[in-house]
Amino acid sequence: DACIDYRNEDLPAALKTHCPKGVNVYFDNVGGEILNAVLGRLAPGARVALCGVISSYLTGEHPGPANYVNLLAKTASMQGFNALDKWDRFDEAYAALRRWEQDGALRHRETILEGLDSCVDALNGLFTGANIGKMLVKIS
Numbered sequence: 001d002a003c004i005d006y007r008n009e010d011l012p013a014a015l016k017t018h019c020p021k022g023v024n025v026y027f028d029n030v031g032g033e034i035l036n037a038v039l040g041r042l043a044p045g046a047r048v049a050l051c052g053v054i055s056s057y058l059t060g061e062h063p064g065p066a067n068y069v070n071l072l073a074k075t076a077s078m079q080g081f082n083a084l085d086k087w088d089r090f091d092e093a094y095a096a097l098r099r100w101e102q103d104g105a106l107r108h109r110e111t112i113l114e115g116l117d118s119c120v121d122a123l124n125g126l127f128t129g130a131n132i133g134k135m136l137v138k139i140s
Contacts, residue, residue: 006034007129015041022046022074027081031055031062039067046076051083058127109133115140 002018004011015023015037022043028035032055038048048071056062071078086093100106111131113122115138122137124130 011037012040019043025049027051029054031065036066039065039070042070042074042076044074044076046074048076048078049081050078051081054127110136112136112138114138 004014004018011034019041023038023041023046024043025047026038027049028038029052031050031053034055035048035050042048053062068078070076097106101108110133111125113125113136118137121130122135126135
């Protein structure tokens with residue numbers, strides 16, 4: 001497994017380096033050029049779950065992926081995923097995530113802005129990539 005900093009790396013080149021046999025599973029919250037790059041590097045039988053399109057929330061435009069034909073070429077599948085459809089399992093998921101965090105199996109990073117006056121900057125930062133990990137506003 002590898003992490004790729006899409007802000008500072010050539011994403012298609014990084015995918016080629018880190019996924020020489022292609023991407024097997026991709027959970028997408030972004031859409032846009034990141035989804036296109038991943039679709040261009042699918043492994044045979046790959047699975048893609050679509051959960052969000054934050055790259056186009058500000059523009060309101062949702063262009064289709066340019067590399068969708070690779071789904072056919074690689075006999076891959078792409079399916080929408082809405083977390084609200086699994087709301088009845090929230091408690092179970094939350095307990096598992098907390099356990100993994102406490103055991104050190106799951107780590108996270110946060111960007112914390114201070115004060116109520118930072119709320120607008122925090123929200124805008126979600127759409128511009130100003131955060132690393134979860135964006136939080138600390139109100140004293």
